[in-house]
Amino acid sequence: MxxxxxxxxxxxxxxxxxxxxxxxxxxxxxxxxxxxxxxxxxxxxxxxxxxxxxxxxxxxxxxxxxxxxxxxxxxxxxxxxxxxxxxxxxxxxxxxxxxxxxxxxxxxxxxxxxxxxxxxxxxxxxxxxxxxxxxxxxxxxxxxxxxxxPVAAAELAEKAEVAVMEAIKDWQLQLADKAIDSLAAKAVLNNAEEWKARLRSEPEKVRDDMAWLVFVLTDRATNTKR
Missing domain, CATH: 2.70.70.10 (Glucose Permease (Domain IIA))
Known part of the structure; x- marks a missing residue:
């Protein structure tokens, strides 16, 4: 600005x-x-x-x-x-x-x-x-x-913060991709590519589904060990 x-x-x-x-x-x-x-x-x-x-x-x-x-x-x-x-x-x-x-x-x-x-x-x-x-x-x-x-220092700081958050978002997506691949390899999670696509197209909705997802994955992992 x-x-x-x-x-x-x-x-x-x-x-x-x-x-x-x-x-x-x-x-x-x-x-x-x-x-x-x-x-x-x-x-x-x-x-x-x-x-x-x-x-x-x-x-x-x-x-x-x-x-x-x-x-x-x-x-x-x-x-x-x-x-x-x-x-x-x-x-x-x-x-x-x-x-x-x-x-x-x-x-x-x-x-x-x-x-x-x-x-x-x-x-x-x-x-x-x-x-x-x-x-x-x-x-x-x-x-x-x-x-x-010239753009004020506060505005520059705000832009820098946005850039950092974008970088963190990319890092989080990469970490999530690895986790999904790991769960898919253990047959704990199906449709790995679908979950990756959802993370990018509707991240807010995926975040809302996290509590349910953790419950399902925990249940599957427990059942696999029986």
Missing amino acids: TREFNVVDEMLAPYRVTSPYGPRKDPFTGAPVFHTGVDLVKGHLSPIHAFTEGTVTHAKMGVAGTGYGGFGVVVAVQDRNGATHLYAHLHDAAVRVGQRVKRGDVVGRQGSTGRSTGSHLHYEVRRKGYGTHTDPIAYLREYYPVVKA
């Missing part, structure tokens, strides 16, 4: 979602706006790890006209698909432009720079630059397909 495993759930586990992707009220004005990313919270100054591998294209305070204005300190990473991942409102950046990062590398620390109401990570994915934002969590699930996790 296999178990499904998704790396996205593992990466998001340390975070608490405080504002999902989609329509919401502007936290400053109360007006309806569209939230272009997802707000994630661990703890102030906590390390922020890259969700994908890629190349750093921005690692400083965002300014108006760059597509990063109002986001404070931003680290932007372009992944293998050409999509840009924004890690915004950081306290500081831990990478530089042109640097290659791997999934799990620290890109900065959680902060509250820029247009922010409190310490958090604004994580955004732009498929083809500014204005092409997409649901970042859905994108990550698309980026990392579900895989089959």
Whole structure:
């Protein structure tokens, strides 16, 4: 038995979602706006790890006209698909432009720079630059397909136990065959081949008949000695 495993759930586990992707009220004005990313919270100054591998294209305070204005300190990473991942409102950046990062590398620390109401990570994915934002969590699930996790140790042990029981069953059948042949040779048991066939086709029924069989064989053996 296999178990499904998704790396996205593992990466998001340390975070608490405080504002999902989609329509919401502007936290400053109360007006309806569209939230272009997802707000994630661990703890102030906590390390922020890259969700994908890629190349750093921005690692400083965002300014108006760059597509990063109002986001404070931003680290932007372009992944293998050409999509840009924004890690915004950081306290500081831990990478530089042109640097290659791997999934799990620290890109900065959680902060509250820029247009922010409190310490958090604004994580955004732009498929083809500014204005092409997409649901970042859905994108990550698309980026990392579900895989089959290795079989757990308990499941392996269960399989091993089944294999052992099958081996024991074969050994028991071989022993039973020898016993039947021995009884047939002494003319204590008739239809030896029929009994062997029954042991394989209906072992549970043969087991239920064992008490009766032992009685009959004992009676025959006793009568033979008279």
